[in-house]
Amino acid sequence: MTPVRQQRFPSTASPQEIAHRLGRSRRDFLREAAGVAIGSSLMGRRAWAGPAGTARKRKLIVVTFGGGARDQETFAPEGQENIPHMLGELIPQSSFFTQVTNHGILGHYVATASLATGVYETLNNFSAVPPDHPTVFEYFRKDLRRPVSDAWVVAPSNGFNRIGESDSRGYGPGSGARVILPKHLLRAASGAPGPNYDHLLHDNYETPLYAPELGGGEFELQQLERVLKLSVDDFTAHARALSSPDELSVYIARQLMRQESPSLLWITMHDIDIAHAGAYSLYVDAIRRTDRLCAELWQAVQAEPEYAGNTTMLILPDFGRDADEDAGGNGFQHHRTGDPASRTTWMMALGAGVRAGVVYDNPVQSIDLVPSIGAMMGFSAAQAQGRPIKELV
Amino acid sequence: MLPRDLQLEQFRAYPPQARALVASSLPTLRQLPLSFLPSMLRELIDYDYKFPAERSAIDGELTYLHSRSVSQLQQDFQPFAQLKLSAQLESVDWVNRPGQFVEEESAYLWSTHQLDAFREAATRYGETLRNASPPPALPLRRLGIAVVGQGVASENAKLFRKLRPHGTYFTHIKPENGTEILLMAVEARAQAHPVPYAHWYIDGGQPLRSTPTLTSVSYQELEPLRAKLLAYMQAQIARPGMGPEELRSNLARLAPGDLGMDAAGDAVLQRFHMKLFTEGSGTQIFSTTFAQWTTREALRRAEPLTLLARFAPRQRQRDMNEMISNRDLLPELDPAGSLVDADMAAYYHWINQQRLAGADQSSFLIWFEGHAQALVIAPTLPRGVHSDSAMDLKGLLALATS
Numbered sequence: 001m002t003p004v005r006q007q008r009f010p011s012t013a014s015p016q017e018i019a020h021r022l023g024r025s026r027r028d029f030l031r032e033a034a035g036v037a038i039g040s041s042l043m044g045r046r047a048w049a050g051p052a053g054t055a056r057k058r059k060l061i062v063v064t065f066g067g068g069a070r071d072q073e074t075f076a077p078e079g080q081e082n083i084p085h086m087l088g089e090l091i092p093q094s095s096f097f098t099q100v101t102n103h104g105i106l107g108h109y110v111a112t113a114s115l116a117t118g119v120y121e122t123l124n125n126f127s128a129v130p131p132d133h134p135t136v137f138e139y140f141r142k143d144l145r146r147p148v149s150d151a152w153v154v155a156p157s158n159g160f161n162r163i164g165e166s167d168s169r170g171y172g173p174g175s176g177a178r179v180i181l182p183k184h185l186l187r188a189a190s191g192a193p194g195p196n197y198d199h200l201l202h203d204n205y206e207t208p209l210y211a212p213e214l215g216g217g218e219f220e221l222q223q224l225e226r227v228l229k230l231s232v233d234d235f236t237a238h239a240r241a242l243s244s245p246d247e248l249s250v251y252i253a254r255q256l257m258r259q260e261s262p263s264l265l266w267i268t269m270h271d272i273d274i275a276h277a278g279a280y281s282l283y284v285d286a287i288r289r290t291d292r293l294c295a296e297l298w299q300a301v302q303a304e305p306e307y308a309g310n311t312t313m314l315i316l317p318d319f320g321r322d323a324d325e326d327a328g329g330n331g332f333q334h335h336r337t338g339d340p341a342s343r344t345t346w347m348m349a350l351g352a353g354v355r356a357g358v359v360y361d362n363p364v365q366s367i368d369l370v371p372s373i374g375a376m377m378g379f380s381a382a383q384a385q386g387r388p389i390k391e392l393v
Numbered sequence: 394m395l396p397r398d399l400q401l402e403q404f405r406a407y408p409p410q411a412r413a414l415v416a417s418s419l420p421t422l423r424q425l426p427l428s429f430l431p432s433m434l435r436e437l438i439d440y441d442y443k444f445p446a447e448r449s450a451i452d453g454e455l456t457y458l459h460s461r462s463v464s465q466l467q468q469d470f471q472p473f474a475q476l477k478l479s480a481q482l483e484s485v486d487w488v489n490r491p492g493q494f495v496e497e498e499s500a501y502l503w504s505t506h507q508l509d510a511f512r513e514a515a516t517r518y519g520e521t522l523r524n525a526s527p528p529p530a531l532p533l534r535r536l537g538i539a540v541v542g543q544g545v546a547s548e549n550a551k552l553f554r555k556l557r558p559h560g561t562y563f564t565h566i567k568p569e570n571g572t573e574i575l576l577m578a579v580e581a582r583a584q585a586h587p588v589p590y591a592h593w594y595i596d597g598g599q600p601l602r603s604t605p606t607l608t609s610v611s612y613q614e615l616e617p618l619r620a621k622l623l624a625y626m627q628a629q630i631a632r633p634g635m636g637p638e639e640l641r642s643n644l645a646r647l648a649p650g651d652l653g654m655d656a657a658g659d660a661v662l663q664r665f666h667m668k669l670f671t672e673g674s675g676t677q678i679f680s681t682t683f684a685q686w687t688t689r690e691a692l693r694r695a696e697p698l699t700l701l702a703r704f705a706p707r708q709r710q711r712d713m714n715e716m717i718s719n720r721d722l723l724p725e726l727d728p729a730g731s732l733v734d735a736d737m738a739a740y741y742h743w744i745n746q747q748r749l750a751g752a753d754q755s756s757f758l759i760w761f762e763g764h765a766q767a768l769v770i771a772p773t774l775p776r777g778v779h780s781d782s783a784m785d786l787k788g789l790l791a792l793a794t795s
Contacts, residue, residue: 046728078554105503126636148607278675280681281733282710324741327748328512330689331741333674338508 025106026075026346026359057353059311060377061265062369063297064112065275066156067245068321068342073287075346082287085295086091090315095391102319102343102366106335109159110316110364112268112368116163117382118370130172133383136370137177138165140264141317143379151177152262154246154253156324163268168383177266179286184374186239189222189232228255231387243289246271250293254300261306264377275321278333288295300348306319312354315348315367316347334343349392364389394483396430397423401489408441414455415469421458422468426474427483427500429518434493442664444590446696452525460535466666469521472514473612479621490630492645495591498634528681528750532586533698534795538575538748540703542761543598544728552732553762553768555740560757560770565783568763572601574786575701575760580606582699590661590695597684597735598705608662608695610687612705615666621652622670623677623719628715657682679707681731685738692745703740703762732761741771755792760786769793 029280070292079204080087083373104114107125117133137151153164161184183185224230230238242248246269269290275283301307311317322329323341335342347364350356353376374381375393399422404415414437415422420432436443436451443451463471479501485495499680501591502508541549553562574593583592583606594604596611625647629640647703649663650656669690675682681704708716708724743757756771767786770776771793784792 033619103506120506126638276674277679277732278673278677279707279710279730279738281727281730284733285730324744330686332737338503338512 010308012127026071026096027295030285031139042228057261057310058377059261059301059307060314060373061267061297061311062115062303063096063294063313063315064115064266064375065272065294065315065317066269067108067271067275067286067317068106068288069272069317069345070321070323070341072331073284073332081153081341083291085291086315089295090298090348091357093353093356094348095356097320097347097349097364097389097391098359098361099363100316100347100366101363102345103135104366106319106338106342108273108318109163110269112160113163114157115318115369116266116379117315118367120367123186126159128159128162129167131166132168134168134171134381135164135176136373136381137264137266138168138171138175139374139379139381140377141173141177143176144377146263148174148178150262151176151258152256152260153179153266153268154249154256155179155181155266155268156183156249158214160268164276177264180252181247182185185221185224185234186248187222187251190236190239192205195300227260228252229259230255238337242269242299244286246286246290247292250297253297257307259285261304264373267297274331276334277334278330280332298338310352312349313353314347314373316366316369317345318366319343347377354392358391360391362391394487395427396425398489399423404733406489407438410435411440414440414451418455418459421466423457424463424470426470426476427487428476428478429470429473429514430489431491431498432496435495436675438489438491444661444665444695447694454522457522458527462690472510472517472699476502476511476514476547477505495640496642496645498663512543512592513690521764531698531751531754532588533582534695534794535746535751536751537734537740537742537755537757537758538579538701539759540572540575540701540762541739542728542732542760542764544706544726545705545732545761548728548764550732550736550761550766551761552736553739553759554739556743556757556759556768559743560776561769561774562779563767563769563782563784563789564765564779565781566760566765566767566789567783567785568765569785571760571786572590572703572762575758575790576601576604578787578790579699579701580604583607586698588698591697592699593695593697593701594686595691595700595702596705597680597703597707601703601769608691608697610666610669610691612683615669618652618654618666619670619677620719623650623652623717626677626717647671667689679734680705680740681707682734685741688742689745690695692742692749696749700742700746702739704731704738707734708749713744715790758789758793760789771795 022273052324071079074083103217104111104123109119110125113123113131114350116130116135118135118136121131123131137153140146141148141151155161159177161181164179165171169337185280203258206306221232223233225230238251239248242251247270253265254303256265257264260285269285271289272283274286298313301311301313320342321332321335324331325336325338326339326341329337329339353361365386367384369386370384371382371386371388372392375388401416401419404412407415411589415500440448440451458466466716478498482494482498482501485494485497502511505603579594580591590605592610594607596613598611599613600609600611615717626640629635629643639668647667650666652667654663654667669683670677673682673686675784676686684704688700689699691700706726706728707730709727739759746752746757747754754772756769758769760767767789769789769792773795774792
């Protein structure tokens with residue numbers, strides 16, 4: 001047998017070299033398409049005083065561009081049509097990191113848990129278990145003495161219900177974030193799912209049967225009204241007008257911002273993972289939707305007095321997906337090969353304390369996120385194994 | 394247990410030809426590391442149900458391994474031998490359940506950050522094998538044909554974008570009788586070169602007609618098997634404690650008889666049909682995914698000389714559990730989305746074809762069914778160009794194969 005002819009990279013390139021080239025190709029594309037600068041920029045950092053007195057007001061939102069998305073459907077030239085909002089609206093305001101590598105397990109729950117702890121977790125991707133190491137929410141609340149209402153997670157239903165807090169000694173139950181699973185909430189609010197809501201209850205193909213038992217700090221239906229100031233009727237009526245689970249997540253996140261104004265808000269998108277069903281059109285549709293939702297979320301930040309001007313938003317995929325050329329995979333459908341395309345992603349930072357319109361090529365790891373957030377917000381991520389990203393702190 | 398402890402009687406559950414192969418290879422197999430051997434046994438255990446091309450590859454691999462001295466084998470497999478596995482993995486019955494071992498090994502390698510090292514070792518080993526046994530000459534140039542867009546009326550679709558840089562894009566194709574012309578051309582190749590499993594017709598919907606000279610697989614004809622598999626999945630879902638990984642393992646253990654397949658049929662093809670649904674993701678619910686995965690697996694496993702894949706509209710996306718329940722016998726279709734799916738699937742068809750021997754001489758043709766757009770990749774045609782020459786599918790095929 002002969003090797004595939006359409007190699008994107010020479011077969012002699014190491015995974016590190018390929019990852020670096022993926023990053024560089026993103027940078028070159030962004031420079032041409034969005035007119036952003038490279039590395040250190042003459043443009044100033046967004047005004048952010050930073051001392052302890054003002055740190056209480058700083059807000060930070062993490063959005064995982066969920067379900068794994070590849071370059072060729074996002075930042076490569078042929079993918080630009082799928083991300084008009086990020087490209088036209090968000091990139092010019094952001095610091096963009098072209099080479100974020102995930103060296104851990106490429107399953108969505110375990111990878112998101114790794115993002116949230118700063119340690120490559122090894123838990124079972126399909127089990128409703130908490131991370132082994134303290135989460136960013138626990139560090140944040142313990143070090144800064146924040147109440148439970150100040151850290152929230154909005155996540156899809158499959159397994160993410162335990163991501164708010166760890167099993168780690170000195171942290172654990174009651175010390176982390178509250179978790180809202182909008183699909184669970186909708187099922188509870190609407191009773192048995194009917195034709196009005198089926199479209200919001202789509203799950204990814206790998207876990208169609210998995211409905212974890214509620215445990216940990218999930219949001220209960222009775223608190224819809226008390227916390228989100230939403231009646232069950234209003235919630236279900238709004239839900240009927242939405243088109244996907246991630247739409248529902250963003251709707252809930254906006255309610256949270258309005259009613260609770262958490263300082264640390266983590267939103268996990270997941271529509272893109274429909275790719276596992278092998279339908280390319282559904283995968284691309286989900287990327288376009290996620291692009292729009294990220295922009296809407298940023299607009300909501302600007303519109304909320306509690307958030308406007310003092311919020312940093314970080315957007316990053318949990319990982320990529322397999323390359324078309326990798327014989328071990330089936331292209332966009334999965335993320336099973338561990339090839340550079342599935343491990344190498346990007347991160348966009350925008351808002352308070354972030355330089356606008358700058359692209360950074362230097363490699364960072366996904367486990368650097370938590371220490372960076374710690375440095376930005378003034379807490380120590382003591383057990384995290386990553387390092388603060390110096391361009392963000 | 395470790396490979397050095399292997400005894401022939403441990404293979405008594407293997408089918409006859411597989412057992413005979415093991416018997417003649419045992420001294421060599423004992424020298425291979427545990428991180429590698431079960432993945433080889435996973436192929437060997439199914440030897441009796443493999444396509445000729447797969448058997449030839451296994452035979453070639455064993456011949457190569459037999460030709461190596463003890464020290465050469467140690468050197469060849471050093472990257473695998475350096476991987477550290479757990480005692481728990483050693484206790485798995487990897488002789489009789491090599492597939493289960495490979496799944497568990499994969500999870501272990503991920504969790505211990507050794508997957509990249511395994512991947513590198515496997516890639517290097519694959520290259521060594523390819524260099525050791527050059528592929529035989531083909532009796533004719535390979536031809537791939539993809540027919541996409543069934544049920545789409547609009548002419549405005551921007552198609553073949555990933556393939557255009559590699560071939561000539563035609564915009565004035567006369568569509569009359571197009572599918573029949575293509576099918577007859579595939580049949581003519583099969584009649585001229587009657588090699589078993591070398592000429593395939595895959596249809597994501599209802600087949601155009603009976604094609605006894607071809608290896609034919611269609612979504613519609615496999616509907617009874619698909620329905621049984623979905624019913625099995627539903628029953629599994631209802632079991633307490635069932636999760637996706639358990640389901641996947643249970644699916645992998647199914648035999649054709651478990652799904653009511655006729656014991657008198659073609660055993661090789663029956664296993665192939667079953668695995669399309671038990672090993673594929675999405676093949677059970679989306680016909681476009683079925684056609685793409687079937688094409689990929691046919692190319693990877695049978696290495697056909699000719700493969701015609703025709704895509705049909707898949708059902709519109711609904712709640713996953715609802716689609717698995719298979720209650721709706723006439724689900725709403727999504728022709729426009731299916732065209733996008735098929736366009737990408739055709740790109741993968743071409744990539745997978747190019748992984749096979751004779752890639753530099755092979756041809757590929759894709760046609761928007763019932764419309765004027767087509768593209769041909771062939772050694773004789775220019776790349777990245779556009780042609781407005783008017784011709785029918787017969788003329789286009791002649792260009793592709795000349």
